[in-house]
Amino acid sequence: MSSYPFWLGGVAASMAAACTHPLDLTKVRMQTVESAPGAHPSMLHVLQRTIAKDGVRSLFTGLSAAIMRQMSYSLVRIGTYEKAKQKLSEKGKPSSGKLLAAAAVCGGLGGIAGNPADILLVRMTSDSIRPPEKRYGYPNAVTGLVSLVREEGLRGLVRGLEANTIRAILMNASQVGSYDLFKSRLLGSQVPGVDYHFQDNLVLHMVSSCLSGTVATTICSPADVMKSRIMSSNDTHNPILLFTRSLREEGPMFLFKGWTPAFIRLGPQTVLLFVFFEQLKKAWGTVHPAP
Numbered sequence: 148m149s150s151y152p153f154w155l156g157g158v159a160a161s162m163a164a165a166c167t168h169p170l171d172l173t174k175v176r177m178q179t180v181e182s183a184p185g186a187h188p189s190m191l192h193v194l195q196r197t198i199a200k201d202g203v204r205s206l207f208t209g210l211s212a213a214i215m216r217q218m219s220y221s222l223v224r225i226g227t228y229e230k231a232k233q234k235l236s237e238k239g240k241p242s243s244g245k246l247l248a249a250a251a252v253c254g255g256l257g258g259i260a261g262n263p264a265d266i267l268l269v270r271m272t273s274d275s276i277r278p279p280e281k282r283y284g285y286p287n288a289v290t291g292l293v294s295l296v297r298e299e300g301l302r303g304l305v306r307g308l309e310a311n312t313i314r315a316i317l318m319n320a321s322q323v324g325s326y327d328l329f330k331s332r333l334l335g336s337q338v339p340g341v342d343y344h345f346q347d348n349l350v351l352h353m354v355s356s357c358l359s360g361t362v363a364t365t366i367c368s369p370a371d372v373m374k375s376r377i378m379s380s381n382d383t384h385n386p387i388l389l390f391t392r393s394l395r396e397e398g399p400m401f402l403f404k405g406w407t408p409a410f411i412r413l414g415p416q417t418v419l420l421f422v423f424f425e426q427l428k429k430a431w432g433t434v435h436p437a438p
Contacts, residue, residue: 157222170412209271220261254319356417
């Protein structure tokens with residue numbers, strides 16, 4: 148087996164994020180707009196309103212921050228997980244529990260590494276729906292990072308770190324960990340009612356990623372909503388106070404705002420992520436064959 152660079156997962160994730168960014172933007176806007184109890188604007192409504200107000204190109208607002216996020220958050224979480232899997236496999240096939248634990252730890256590391264870029268992504272994608280006096284106006288991720296440090300200091304870089312790290316732990320375990328689990332369980336099994344056995348191909352990747360996407364979206368939604376609200380806020384909200392206020396004003400379902408676009412985004416993104424990742428590994432192995 149030829150080795151491949153640590154950063155390859157970040158490149159694959161960036162490619163996938165570029166394809167699914169409009170859905171990520173819609174998800175963040177659904178999560179950060181506070182509404183009356185029982186009022187939950189649909190994904191289609193938010194998409195239509197965004198296009199009508201700012202045009203189709205606005206769906207890619209904040210793309211530079213999305214790329215910066217993937218080249219920090221996903222680069223670390225995928226790179227360290229792949230190295231951990233390789234290390235665990237040296238002593239035989241690792242158990243599902245060990246893989247999930249490794250995915251959780253690596254996800255936490257990725258959440259810490261990607262926190263500044265995550266703040267920029269949330270702020271840039273939700274900026275146009277904020278009152279003019281509360282907008283950040285970051286033209287791109289690099290200038291946004293400079294502005295963040297200049298205006299809020301180094302402490303601004305860790306805003307929402309607790310919620311983001313918890314989400315990253317849950318995401319990596321429930322997405323990457325469960326993807327490996329579903330893939331290994333389905334491989335070679337027969338599709339009910341159909342004369343077809345799963346093979347290691349795109350069909351298996353799509354089914355496994357959709358299942359893992361459902362699990363990941365549901366488990367991560369509460370932490371994802373809280374992370375988005377903390378990071379998009381101009382004020383220094385205490386997470387507990389923010390949670391209790393949102394719960395009181397909007398009801399418990401606010402924790403699942405943006406679930407639909409998050410799921411629609413996460414399924415294809417997971418498929419694209421692993422397809423791109425496998426192809427990049429294959430291409431790297433061709434150009435740099437193992438000795």
